[in-house]
Amino acid sequence: MALLRTVLLSCSYVALFPLNAVAVEQIGDFSFTGSGFLTLGVGHMMSGTRGAVLDKNCPCLVADYAQNAIYDGNAGLQFAPESKLGLQGTMTLPNPNFSLTAQAVARGSLNGNINLEWLYGSYQLNEATTLQIGRKRLPIFYYSDSQDIGFALPWTHLPPQMYGWEAVNYNGISVQHRTQVGDWDVLTGALAGNERVKDSGYWQVYNGQASQTNVQWNNILGTNVQLTRDWFETRLSYIQSDTERQNINGVWDAATQRLVASPEAFLHGLRTQQKIYTAAFSADFANWLVRTELLYIDRPGANFKDHANRLGVTRRFNNWEVSGNVAEYHGQAVIAQGGDPQGQESHLNQSLTTRYFLSPQSDVKAQIDHQRDRGGVNWLPKYGNATLLTLAYDRIF
């Protein structure tokens, strides 16, 4: 049903935008631009650790934690986890320095339901500086901004070890400034805001599909800098926030006809701060692209810290690309805070992707993921090992 809904939505919207170019409409001094992106993805679980985990029939591979996109061990083809359709509209006002942008995405993993992912006003303070206010992606990682746009990615899905987090958007304000320092292109940014995730897909991965968890990231502050020179690029980012989690315990209140929420302390306090450090380095030289990303999250007072890293290599051959990627995540127990070294989550993923550009606006990809669960003996849920084949068709319009 989810597949049918997503495919029908995809076909109808693609029919509305049959041309390769973006649609532009001018009404008086207002200019409207429409564009979009589509991914039709399908996966088949090849092998892995068999067994029931929470409410899943594994082997299982979590392709996107935030969207609860899980390939499981059920026979046959699975279309829902990664198929998606996005539509973006931008309206430029009579003052051309000001524009409004909205982006909505329908996902197979959410039964084709449409979510508003971006909604922001953009003001060009000058040619080098842009101020944006509204709902945007949280730019934690190199590909965070473009995580839904399959055509912008060399893979069928982002490496989940690096990109799997509970909040991916925020409501707030950001400023970007672009300049030149010697031979370096320098892009700096700062942001501030909040995010509330209702019925978090991320926590359904850990607590089961029937669970309901609300997540709040308050007082988000962040900064990043991107330095580019010829074939070399590096991006450094720091984001901090207060974080809180609330489990819905399922007690039904007949009077209000609602589930009663029970505030649960996140880690060791109702309000815990997290500090997220990331770094990315890439070399894009001739037909080779080598990119590595590193992540470290520190939560003062918590009993574990997060580490993730990945290394990817892509070789281009005219309309073909071949990419290999290794990504690893592990929790580090903080023993002084009561952390259990054997109770930490850890997994390693190796993937190989082949991409063929059908046209300048579309591609097909085939990817094999081989994931190894290296979690401690006390870690649950233990999804185990998995080998997954995914195919994707991506298009922008």
Added chain:
Amino acid sequence: MRTLLLAMLLLSGEVVAAQPAIAIIANHDGDYATLTRKQVVDIYMGKLTVLTNGTFPQPVDYQGNPEIRERFYRLLTGKNLAQINAYWARMSFTGQTNPPRLLPDQKAMLRAVGKNQDALGYVDKNEVTPSVQPLMTIGE
């Protein structure tokens, strides 16, 4: 041996029909005297929005996938149009920067550059008219 070399060249796709060079063009009043090839790349990839002389370049490009556009990006970046579009998909769907304004053909490009002081464009070298200032030639 010569036949073998020719066969290798054909297989590697290096033998292509001769194509006209591409001229990077600007308005006669544009302050682009010191513009380098690398700066042209950065301007067309949205990485360079202001020059040290205070000029805010306004690059213009072609709609769709005309052959000159493919050739232009191949010569400047070594990438094909699909790879360039994948790059711009990331930039434009994420609010980072907007792609160059798109025009239908070389006549429109010459007109737009001729009218706008900060515009930067490109046409086949043999299409250049006195209405614009050629800055450099690529693909010769």
